[in-house]
Amino acid sequence: MRSGEKKMDSVLINENPIIYPKRPRRVRTDQSNTDEFSIPLTNLLFYIRDPEHPKLSLEDLNVLTEESVEVDDDKSYVRITFTPTLPHCHLPTPIGLCLIAKLVQSLPARFKVDVRVAPGSHDKEKTVNKQLGDKERVAAGLENPDLVALLNTMMQV
């Protein structure tokens, strides 16, 4: 299958994903104001399943690493930077939407959230980041029953 082709039927975009060994989680230190949220948040997000490979998590595929999650508790701000497994796949949008949905469910209301793809990691980086940053488009997307069904599968524990 040529790269860049849309997923058809049961053919996967990423047939053979690289699975990364689990890294030990950072031990909590009490000095930083970010650790109270960043470690539990990281744990919540890491288990989200890949849309194409439901037995694999975003952590397994290195879509998210500990560096992906930046929390500033004083400013009530969270930024998630994720790395799609392939630079041309069309899956960053559902992954990004799932991250946004999970964060909104899990964080106190005062938090502002930005989710974006890691710079240089995807051909359509600007397009995807703009979509994920438009809350009206995100809200409309999250009203789509097919997308919601996919996101629920991804968030299944």
Next chain:
Amino acid sequence: MTLMDKNLGLVEVQKLEGHTDRVWNVAWNPAADGVLASCSADKTVRIWEQSSLTRSWTCKAVLEGTHTRTVKSLAWSPCGKLLATASFDGTTCVWENFATDSESVSVLQVHESEVKSVSWNASGSLLATCGRDKSVWIWEILPEYEFDCSAVLTGHSEDVKMVLWHPTMNVLFSCSYDNTIKIWCSEDEDGDYNCVQTLGESNNGHSSTVWSISFNAAGDKMVTCSDDLTVKIWKTDISRMQSGEGYVPWTHVCTLSGFHDRTIYSVHWSRDGVIASGAGDDTIQLFVDSNSDSVDRPSYKLLLKKEKAHEKDVNSVQWAPDKESRLLASASDDKMVKIWKLASEP
């Protein structure tokens, strides 16, 4: 109290609770004092009225069961008897009869995806709608609440966030996820609307999604706001245009930046010249032209900043249409509508 008063503040008058999800927009009835409508992701529209006795607002009606998805935007007709609502379900509904039982008198089903905005022209004879399908539609209103599509305007390359008719002329403005503002009017006898100007980055326009447009009372200035974190002021020579010279282009006057640090969703220009802005940073900010009494070039300054106006993003700000009250309504992701008064703080 004048705008130069040092103790000016935006005082919270009342919190209107009732919506069960984020409130996207509010609109004051132009013909009935103290009547406000709000629309929400909870799929309903609420009509709020101010009691002449207690002076406080209560919810007089909930318009529900018609839209099957988020109601994004709403607009009263100039006579105040009709309310048009735009929804993610792809339809625009027109409602009437609020004193008794509100009923939906017309459902316009055309956009292929979410409808984002609706606007009546000054005489109430035309309605415009726009949406994610990148198009802008113009409708003529016929007797018995029939609507006839008179134009489908394509030109934006992305989602159209808002449409707004000019306050005195049949010139239509639209703003979009494609970062531009487009101006449409009918220059020939056919009555066909065309895009006569596009305000983009090359004319000092915005560098990201433009969310909202508002005109000053005279209609010779316009304010726009964007995801690029700026508010921009534009002007035209309205007397030349009204004298039938043909279309007179709009030009950039100035850019207000560094005030909001998240997407600015809404701007609204009051009849006495105060610009209100509402943004994702939970603030409402007010700006005025400090040179408005002189012949000098305009100089827009921050009049005041209301931090934590809401618990979450401010999606809409709207001044009440009368000249005296200085009331401002705001809508937020925190599910509230708030009424504020611009007044000297005690």
